[in-house]
Amino acid sequence: MSVFSETLRNIIQEHNIVITRLAQSAELDRTTLQHILSGKRMPNREQVDKLLYVITVPPREKTQLLQAYEITQHGTDKFRSRKKVKEIIEKLTSVPASRLNLPSFSPVSPADPEGNAIEALYGTPAINNVITRILHEEEEEVVFFMPPGFTFFYDSLLARFAACPTLSATCLLSLPNAKSSTMPNLEYLEDLIPLFALAKQDFQAHYIYDDNFSYGISATPLPYFVFTSRYILPLSAEQDFAILTNSESAMQIYRSICQNFISLSRPLYTTPTLPELIAAYSQQQFLEHPLCFIENQPNFQWYLTEHILQKCFIPESEEYASLISQYKEFLAKLRRVIQPFGVFGQEGLNLFVDTGRIAIWPPALTRPLDVSDRTTCLQHMIRDVESDTFPYRLVNSAKFTIPHHAISIGIKGNSLLISCFDYVTPNLKNICLTEEFILDAFTDFFQQLPNSDLVHSKEETLKVLNAALEKLKGKSGA
Numbered sequence: 001m002s003v004f005s006e007t008l009r010n011i012i013q014e015h016n017i018v019i020t021r022l023a024q025s026a027e028l029d030r031t032t033l034q035h036i037l038s039g040k041r042m043p044n045r046e047q048v049d050k051l052l053y054v055i056t057v058p059p060r061e062k063t064q065l066l067q068a069y070e071i072t073q074h075g076t077d078k079f080r081s082r083k084k085v086k087e088i089i090e091k092l093t094s095v096p097a098s099r100l101n102l103p104s105f106s107p108v109s110p111a112d113p114e115g116n117a118i119e120a121l122y123g124t125p126a127i128n129n130v131i132t133r134i135l136h137e138e139e140e141e142v143v144f145f146m147p148p149g150f151t152f153f154y155d156s157l158l159a160r161f162a163a164c165p166t167l168s169a170t171c172l173l174s175l176p177n178a179k180s181s182t183m184p185n186l187e188y189l190e191d192l193i194p195l196f197a198l199a200k201q202d203f204q205a206h207y208i209y210d211d212n213f214s215y216g217i218s219a220t221p222l223p224y225f226v227f228t229s230r231y232i233l234p235l236s237a238e239q240d241f242a243i244l245t246n247s248e249s250a251m252q253i254y255r256s257i258c259q260n261f262i263s264l265s266r267p268l269y270t271t272p273t274l275p276e277l278i279a280a281y282s283q284q285q286f287l288e289h290p291l292c293f294i295e296n297q298p299n300f301q302w303y304l305t306e307h308i309l310q311k312c313f314i315p316e317s318e319e320y321a322s323l324i325s326q327y328k329e330f331l332a333k334l335r336r337v338i339q340p341f342g343v344f345g346q347e348g349l350n351l352f353v354d355t356g357r358i359a360i361w362p363p364a365l366t367r368p369l370d371v372s373d374r375t376t377c378l379q380h381m382i383r384d385v386e387s388d389t390f391p392y393r394l395v396n397s398a399k400f401t402i403p404h405h406a407i408s409i410g411i412k413g414n415s416l417l418i419s420c421f422d423y424v425t426p427n428l429k430n431i432c433l434t435e436e437f438i439l440d441a442f443t444d445f446f447q448q449l450p451n452s453d454l455v456h457s458k459e460e461t462l463k464v465l466n467a468a469l470e471k472l473k474g475k476s477g478a
Helices: 003-014 019-025 030-038 045-054 059-076 077-091 122-139 153-165 181-198 246-263 274-279 306-310 320-337 348-356 371-387 436-451 460-478
Strands: 118-122 141-145 169-176 203-209 223-228 232-235 243-246 289-296 341-344 390-394 407-412 415-422 427-433
Touching: 003 030, 003 059, 019 030, 045 059, 059 077, 077 181, 077 436, 118 122, 122 223, 122 243, 141 153, 153 181, 153 341, 153 415, 169 181, 169 246, 169 415, 169 427, 181 203, 181 427, 181 436, 203 246, 223 246, 223 371, 232 246, 274 427, 289 348, 306 320, 306 371, 341 436, 348 371, 348 460, 371 390, 371 460, 390 460, 407 436, 415 436
Parallel strands: 141 169, 169 203, 289 341, 341 390
Antiparallel strands: 118 243, 141 223, 223 232, 232 243, 289 407, 407 415, 415 427
């Protein structure tokens, strides 16, 4: 019996649902439903959707039934991986870290007679208090080797890092080196993604795979640590015991550990400039790979003609004019060789229709598109969606929250790219991740998006795009 059939049987029994009536309501043959319940047959997605629509149970149980279907279809590991990738993307929409505050904390314990503070800490409250305290006091550097999912630590670090302009942060990671163990890699990314996305540039992350991590601290009773310019805080694997000290000998040992780790590690991400990114992605080996992206605003730059580009860009310098030339050439190459897939939001579409702004363009160096050019771009997009030349899909905002229009997330070649285009903050950066198992998980998530309930159908998407076109025609008529 499959996970789906067992879950469906339990729901039917718990709610005393008559199988014959359920089969009729879902337009299923009674024998077919019996085979589904016994695990002899797996329903297709259309049949599952009909069952979910007609079965009279609370929404929570419908969600459980759908999850059981996904697990049966794809396996537990892939289901968990896709769920975690969705959570990571949605985390980019969370409240900016500058609005977070560090919790209050107790005063520092008295120093020993030699002036070295040594404090044994038992239990979560005592450890969290000291974490808050040492982060609050630090203005130079925090280096940490911590487990994924330690929410209090990562939230506290995020708040302090955002609030202190002089503070840098370096994360050391030991990741599983097996495709079947992708979750810790994704859990770390979920913890770190707010630090990546901040306007500050002073965050680094370095990783080593477990099978290369033979020298270090992972086998000790206190495998984790937070290291600042003033303290070292080794922490137990269970996170229920820690030692705080500023002993110079202990500080020197951990300073050496950090240096050795970094010398053996790889950077988890790079931050290429826009010219570097365009140059890299213009190479043939990148052009041949599919492009998949999630942007709140549809990728209207795909439809910009030379005429429109000439009207929009304000070349204030020779360097900027050169960049625009590279950008135009890059777009032309992309159109010739690949068929992208994109997910967009209603908010970003409205921004384009109402203002003519391309969200990723710097407003000080570009002009909005006039109504005529907006209409042309939207007409071409509708044509390509209808013909499946460019399979855009409107996000189902009831089930999937994507970042605002200043953030773009995409898969291209062997890299995951997160781009920030917040010209107000300003937060302008490209974050390029190439770790194999994180990239595999995101690639799988993007590949299943077009057929998932996280996006609207082609027909629903076209309906929204055509409504936007009618609105533009109204502006033109006015």
